[in-house]
Amino acid sequence: MAVDPSTLDAMPFLRRLAADARAELAAIATLEEHSAGAVLFREGDAPGAVFLVLEGRVTLTMRVGQREASVLSLGADELVGWSSLLARRRVATALISQRSRLLRIEASPLLELCERDARVGYAVMAQAFEDVSDRLVDTRMQLLDLYGKGASR
Amino acid sequence: MMLARRAQLERLFELAREGGRALIGPTVRDGAIVFAEIERVEQLPIGWRDVQSPGKYRLERRSDDAAFGHVVGPNSAKELFFAPSETLYRAERRPDGKLGFTAHKPPPTAKALIGVRACDLAAMRVQDRVFERSQFRDPQYGARRADTVVIGVHCTEPGSLCFCSSMGTGPRVTEGADLALAERGDELLVDALSPRGEALLAQLEATEASASDHAWLDAAMDASRARMGTAVDVRDLHERLYANLDHPRFAEVASRCLSCSSCTSVCPTCFCSNAVERSDLDGAASSRVREWDSCFTREHSTLHGHAVREQTSERYRQWITHKFGAWVAQFDSSGCTGCGRCIAWCPAQIDVREELAALTNNDRRTPLPSARSCDASQDETLVPRVAEVVSVARESGDVVTLRLRAEGFESFAPGQFSQLSLPAIGEAPISISGRDGAEVEHTIRAVGALTDALCKLEPGEQLGVRGPYGRGWPLDELAGGPVVVVAGGIGLAPLREALRRMIADPARFTDLRLFYGARTPDDLLYAREMLGWVDRPGFRLYATVDRASATWRGHVGVVTRLLKRETVGDRARAIICGPETMMRFTVDALARAGVPHDRVWVTMERHMKCATGLCGRCQLGPYFVCKDGPVFRFDEVASLFGRQGI
Ligand SMILES: Cc1cc2nc3c(=O)[nH]c(=O)nc-3n(C[C@H](O)[C@H](O)[C@H](O)COP(=O)(O)OP(=O)(O)OC[C@H]3O[C@@H](n4cnc5c(N)ncnc54)[C@H](O)[C@@H]3O)c2cc1C
Ligand code: SF4
Ligand code: FES
Numbered sequence: 001m002a003v004d005p006s007t008l009d010a011m012p013f014l015r016r017l018a019a020d021a022r023a024e025l026a027a028i029a030t031l032e033e034h035s036a037g038a039v040l041f042r043e044g045d046a047p048g049a050v051f052l053v054l055e056g057r058v059t060l061t062m063r064v065g066q067r068e069a070s071v072l073s074l075g076a077d078e079l080v081g082w083s084s085l086l087a088r089r090r091v092a093t094a095l096i097s098q099r100s101r102l103l104r105i106e107a108s109p110l111l112e113l114c115e116r117d118a119r120v121g122y123a124v125m126a127q128a129f130e131d132v133s134d135r136l137v138d139t140r141m142q143l144l145d146l147y148g149k150g151a152s153r
Numbered sequence: 154m155m156l157a158r159r160a161q162l163e164r165l166f167e168l169a170r171e172g173g174r175a176l177i178g179p180t181v182r183d184g185a186i187v188f189a190e191i192e193r194v195e196q197l198p199i200g201w202r203d204v205q206s207p208g209k210y211r212l213e214r215r216s217d218d219a220a221f222g223h224v225v226g227p228n229s230a231k232e233l234f235f236a237p238s239e240t241l242y243r244a245e246r247r248p249d250g251k252l253g254f255t256a257h258k259p260p261p262t263a264k265a266l267i268g269v270r271a272c273d274l275a276a277m278r279v280q281d282r283v284f285e286r287s288q289f290r291d292p293q294y295g296a297r298r299a300d301t302v303v304i305g306v307h308c309t310e311p312g313s314l315c316f317c318s319s320m321g322t323g324p325r326v327t328e329g330a331d332l333a334l335a336e337r338g339d340e341l342l343v344d345a346l347s348p349r350g351e352a353l354l355a356q357l358e359a360t361e362a363s364a365s366d367h368a369w370l371d372a373a374m375d376a377s378r379a380r381m382g383t384a385v386d387v388r389d390l391h392e393r394l395y396a397n398l399d400h401p402r403f404a405e406v407a408s409r410c411l412s413c414s415s416c417t418s419v420c421p422t423c424f425c426s427n428a429v430e431r432s433d434l435d436g437a438a439s440s441r442v443r444e445w446d447s448c449f450t451r452e453h454s455t456l457h458g459h460a461v462r463e464q465t466s467e468r469y470r471q472w473i474t475h476k477f478g479a480w481v482a483q484f485d486s487s488g489c490t491g492c493g494r495c496i497a498w499c500p501a502q503i504d505v506r507e508e509l510a511a512l513t514n515n516d517r518r519t520p521l522p523s524a525r526s527c528d529a530s531q532d533e534t535l536v537p538r539v540a541e542v543v544s545v546a547r548e549s550g551d552v553v554t555l556r557l558r559a560e561g562f563e564s565f566a567p568g569q570f571s572q573l574s575l576p577a578i579g580e581a582p583i584s585i586s587g588r589d590g591a592e593v594e595h596t597i598r599a600v601g602a603l604t605d606a607l608c609k610l611e612p613g614e615q616l617g618v619r620g621p622y623g624r625g626w627p628l629d630e631l632a633g634g635p636v637v638v639v640a641g642g643i644g645l646a647p648l649r650e651a652l653r654r655m656i657a658d659p660a661r662f663t664d665l666r667l668f669y670g671a672r673t674p675d676d677l678l679y680a681r682e683m684l685g686w687v688d689r690p691g692f693r694l695y696a697t698v699d700r701a702s703a704t705w706r707g708h709v710g711v712v713t714r715l716l717k718r719e720t721v722g723d724r725a726r727a728i729i730c731g732p733e734t735m736m737r738f739t740v741d742a743l744a745r746a747g748v749p750h751d752r753v754w755v756t757m758e759r760h761m762k763c764a765t766g767l768c769g770r771c772q773l774g775p776y777f778v779c780k781d782g783p784v785f786r787f788d789e790v791a792s793l794f795g796r797q798g799i
Pocket of ligand 2 (some may be wrong): 156409410411413414415416417449495498499500501503716
C-alpha cells in the first residue's frame with residue numbers, strides 16, 4: 001500500500017525533491033510499525049527492502065562467534081539496509097530496539113525508479129553516500145577504541 | 154661611578170663574605186670556567202679566556218692577567234636557586250597506616266655572587282619571574298634566592314657566541330645587581346646599582362670616576378655591542394615562530410639534533426622539572442624529589458604510555474618555540490638571554506641563531522595571547538595534605554569513585570582537578586568529580602601504577618591530596634541559553650559536578666542536554682545517578698556505547714552521531730570532555746550545527762607534575778594546561794588542537 005507523499009516530507013533529503021518525484025517514490029513505499037524485538041532482516045539474507053526510519057530505533061547487530069554484537073543503532077531520518085541498493089546480501093541483522101515507524105521501499109522498484117528519474121536517483125544515492133561516509137568515519141572512531149585502555153581520557 | 158685599584162677586589166671579597174656568606178664566582182675547574190664557591194681572589198680565572206664556537210669550548214691563556222677576561226662557562230647561577238635535585242617533602246607511614254607529610258626546607262645559606270654577566274643577571278630575572286612572580290610561588294627557590302648579594306661585570310670582550318645585544322640583555326650590567334664592575338688593566342670601574350651596593354662601595358678605597366672614565370666605559374660597551382652585531386632578529390619573533398610550526402627546517406634540524414638535552418641543561422633559564430619518589434630502605438618513609446628535566450626527553454611529554462612529542466623535530470620545536478615564543482605569552486619576556494651556551498655545548502654544533510633565521514624566513518605571523526599579569530602569587534610548597542577515604546564506589550570494571558574527607562576544597566569549581574598521591578608510588582592529576590560538604594569525590598580509572606593503587610584503597614585508608622587546581626567550566630557563561638554537554642568515557646567525571654549544579658538550577662539552565670558516549674554499557678559511569686536526573690525539568694540524556702550485546706536497547710555508535718540527530722540550535726553553548734579525537738569530531742559537528750568555536754569549551758590533558766605552572770611539563774603552546782586550563786574555550790586552542798607533537 002503506497003503512502004501519502006506528505007509522509008516523505010519527514011525526511012530532510014526528500015523534502016528537496018520536486019512534488020512529482022516525491023509522489024513517484026511514495027507510490028512504491030509502504031509504512032510499517034514494529035515493536036521492540038522485531039527483526040527487519042537478518043545477516044546473510046538475500047537483498048530486499050531499504051528502510052527509512054521515521055521514528056524509533058533500529059539496531060544493527062553482527063554475529064561474532066556465538067554471540068550477537070550490536071554495532072550501530074539508527075534513528076529518525078536514517079537509512080537502514082542500503083546494501084540492498086547494491087544487490088548485496090544483508091551484512092548485518094536489523095533489530096527493532098525501540099518501537100519504530102519506518103518507510104519500506106523494495107530495492108528493485110527503487111532502483112528502477114532511480115534509473116528512470118535521475119532526480120530521485122541522485123537524491124537517494126547522495127543520501128546513501130552521505131550515510132555510508134558518516135558510518136565509515138564513525139566506524140573508524142569505534143575501531144580506535146577511544147575510551148579503551150591506553151587511550152586518552 | 155667610582156674608580157678603584159683592582160687590588161680592591163680583595164676587600165670586596167671580604168665584604169661580600171661578611172656574615173658567613175658563601176661567595177660564588179667564576180673559577181677554573183676541569184678545563185672550563187665554572188661558577189663555584191671561592192674564597193680568594195686568586196681563585197678567579199686570572200689570565201684565562203674561554204674560546205667558544207658551535208660545539209666547542211676550550212680555555213686559552215691570555216696575554217694579560219685579567220680576572221674577568223672570559224665570558225660564560227657551562228653552568229650559571231641557576232643551580233644555586235633552582236637546585237638540580239631537591240627534596241620537596243618527606244612522607245611517612247606510621248605503623249597504624251596513617252600518613253604524614255613534612256615539607257623540606259633548604260638550609261638557609263646567604264650567598265654573594267661575583268662576576269655575573271649581564272646575560273646571566275637577565276636569566277636570574279627570568280627565573281625570578283617564573284618561580285616568584287607567577288600565580289604560584291616556589292618557596293624553596295625563594296629561600297635560596299633571598300638576600301643574595303650580586304656583583305655584576307660588564308662584558309668588554311664578548312665571546313664569539315654571545316648575542317646578548319640582540320636579546321637586549323647586555324653587555325652592560327644595568328639592573329639586577331648591587332654592584333657593576335668593569336675591569337680595565339689594574340683598575341676597576343665600580344657602579345652601585347642598589348642601596349646595598351652603595352654601602353659596599355662606600356667601604357672600598359675608590360675615587361670618583363672622571364668624565365673620560367665614563368666615556369671609556371661607554372665606548373667599550375659600544376665596541377662590545379658592535380662585535381656581536383645583530384645575530385637574532387627579535388622583532389615579533391614569538392609570532393613569527395608560531396606562524397612557522399610546520400616549517401620544513403624542523404625536520405632538517407632534527408636530522409642533526411641528538412635530543413641529548415645538553416642545550417637545556419646549560420641554559421640559565423630552562424625551568425622544567427620532574428618529580429620522583431625515593432623510598433627509604435625500610436619502606437616506611439619516602440621523599441618526593443624534584444629534579445631538573447628537559448623537553449628533549451621522551452618522558453617529558455608522556456601521556457598514557459605515548460609521548461606527545463615522540464619525534465626529535467617535535468621536541469626541538471617545543472624547545473625553540475617555548476624559549477623564544479610561548480615564554481613571551483607566559484612570562485612577558487623571552488626565555489633567551491643570548492648567553493650562547495646552548496651553541497657551545499651542543500655536540501651537534503647546532504647554532505640557535507641560524508635556526509631562528511631559517512625558521513622565520515618569511516613574513517608570516519600568528520598572534521599569541523598577551524602575557525597574563527599576575528598580581529598576587531600564592532606560596533606553593535607542593536606538599537600534599539592528608540585525606541582519608543570515606544567510601545569507595547565501583548563504577549565499572551576498572552573505574553572507582555573515591556569519596557575523600559579532605560580540607561581545602563571549599564572554593565572548588567567544577568572542572569578543577571586535584572593531585573592525588575601515595576607515598577613511594579607517585580602523584581597524578583585527577584579531576585574532582587563531586588563535592589559534598591567536606592567530602593570530595595574523584596573518579597579514577599586504573600591505568601598504571603598509581604591509579605591501580607588508588608583504585609584499591611579502602612575506607613579508612615589515607616592518601617595525599619593537593620588542589621584544587623586549574624580553571625573550571627564557565628557555568629555563569631553557560632546560564633540562560635541551551636547547554637549541550639558532551640562526554641566521552643571517563644570524561645564524564647570532570648563534568649559530573651557541573652551537571653549536578655546545572656540540574657539543580659533549572660531556572661538558569663532551562664535546556665540542558667547530556668550526550669555521553671562510553672565503550673560498553675558496563676562502562677557507563679554514574680548510571681544510577683543519571684537515571685535519577687532523567688525526569689528533572691529541562692534535562693535530557695542521550696547515552697551511547699561503542700559496542701554492546703544484542704540485548705542492549707540503548708544507542709550504539711559514536712556520540713557525534715547522537716549529536717547530529719538532535720537539533721542543537723545556534724544559540725547553544727557546549728562543554729566537552731573526552732579523548733582529543735572525540736572532542737575534535739564533536740567540535741566539528743557542533744560547528745555544522747551552527748555553534749561557533751567561541752561558544753565551545755574543551756578540557757585538555759597533558760603530562761603534569763606540579764599542577765602549578767612551575768614544572769613546565771604540561772605546556773600546550775603558550776599555555777600551561779594545569780593553570781591556564783584544563784578547561785579552554787575552543788578558539789583559544791583551536792590552532793594547536795589535534796596537531797601532532799604540540
Ligand atoms: C587535568 C587532568 C585531569 C585528569 N582527570 C582524571 C580523572 O578524573 N580520572 C582518571 O582516571 N584520570 C584522570 N587523568 C589522567 C590521569 O592523570 C592519568 O591516568 C594518571 O596520571 C596515570 O598515572 P599512573 O601512575 O596510574 O599511570 P602510569 O602510566 O604508570 O604513569 C604515568 C605517570 O605519568 C604522569 N602523568 C602525569 N599526567 C599524566 C596524564 N595526564 N596522563 C598520564 N600520565 C600522566 C604521572 O606522574 C604518572 O605517574 C587526568 C589527567 C589530567 C591532566
Ligand atoms: S640542540 Fe644540540 S644540545 Fe640541544 S638536544 Fe639537540 S643536539 Fe642536544
Ligand atoms: S607546569 Fe607543572 S604541571 Fe603544569
